[in-house]
Amino acid sequence: MSVRIFSGGQRIESIPADDRGLAYGDGIFETMRAHGGELPWWDAHWQRLAHGAQRLGFPAPRQALVREQAQAMLEGGDGVLKLLVTRGSGARGYAPGVATPPTWVLSLHSLPPAPAQGLCLRWCQTRLSLQPALAGLKHCNRLEQVLARAEWNGSTGNPDPADEGLMRSTEGDVVCATAANLFVLQEGRWTTPPVDRCGVAGVCRGWLLAHADVREKRLSVTDVETAQAVFLCNAVRGILPVARLGAARTWPAHPLVAELQARLADAHPGFGRH
Structure with a gap:
């Protein structure tokens, strides 16, 4: 480094x-x-x-x-x-x-390795506090994310091999992953949680809001688990399809996720397929 x-x-x-x-x-x-x-x-x-x-x-x-x-x-x-x-x-x-x-x-x-297949997610027990004064900012206090990430990295003895974890607010709505924004497909349209009370306004999330048919709406656990497709995104790893969420749900590869990945590759050469 x-x-x-x-x-x-x-x-x-x-x-x-x-x-x-x-x-x-x-x-x-x-x-x-x-x-x-x-x-x-x-x-x-x-x-x-x-x-x-x-x-x-x-x-x-x-x-x-x-x-x-x-x-x-x-x-x-x-x-x-x-x-x-x-x-x-x-x-x-x-x-x-x-x-x-x-x-x-x-x-x-160094660049992180690209996942060989869709991500496996889990629900985090650590919740995100509601603080509108800091909502959307990528500020340096990331202790909530640190605690959430520690839930499955071995330090707590949890053997779950999850790639990422989904975080809810203290009121129970689903906000994001520990290090990525969340998008779900509902009735053929992409939806992402707003970041007006907590969470980070990601740069890749912003690109998707500007270039895809996306709406912002608070999501429940049921909304995520019953979605037609799910992906995570951030500015380093791009669009990451989700294949499994705990034992509740699995998703096959979805053509609409692949379409967004192709459009992102056109917009940012770092996400091109080699």
Whole structure:
């Protein structure tokens, strides 16, 4: 993994111990799929990051500098580029205090392997809290997702070989997977949960809302388990068909999922089929 750390416009060696992202999760991040040294969805990622910084009340770093450093790290290759931005250093206590230069970190990672077949999902016991002030943001407090993911990674002794888990809100509606947005096919039309109370407004989700016949609607467990087809999506892995959900339901490959995958490959070369 290659890493570069900055304070404002100055490159630094390490994240300061008094950084508010480290102390309180006071920051936001983007995870981008690079292809051939380029970031095809850069504009969408930057728009979401800038919106998140504005919502949290701290400045984003200078876009041109971040883009320049990102492309220098990529060196014409493929990979996963993570950009993390925090409020920067601050005194002890929750109050943000005086404005300080944001800390930002670029890290380059290998692409995850593509699944050989449809995903196997499970229901997570950990629920998502309702917090409209943070809804939609990809903020740095991901403890709910960490706890949900730990339910089947071996740390809790659960042998379930699931690929991902579906999360509900504290009110019981289905919101998302731990690291992806959720889409279900109902009566021939795609539906995805809104992210107005919790959840992340994913970049791939945004592309689908703009380029496919998709509606936003709160989903129940029954809505998901009785759907004609289900897929997950995120900006790194694209569209991921779902083959099984616990012991309740299995789905064969669906042509409408394949059609969306083909359209996505046309829009983002990183998701092309090789």
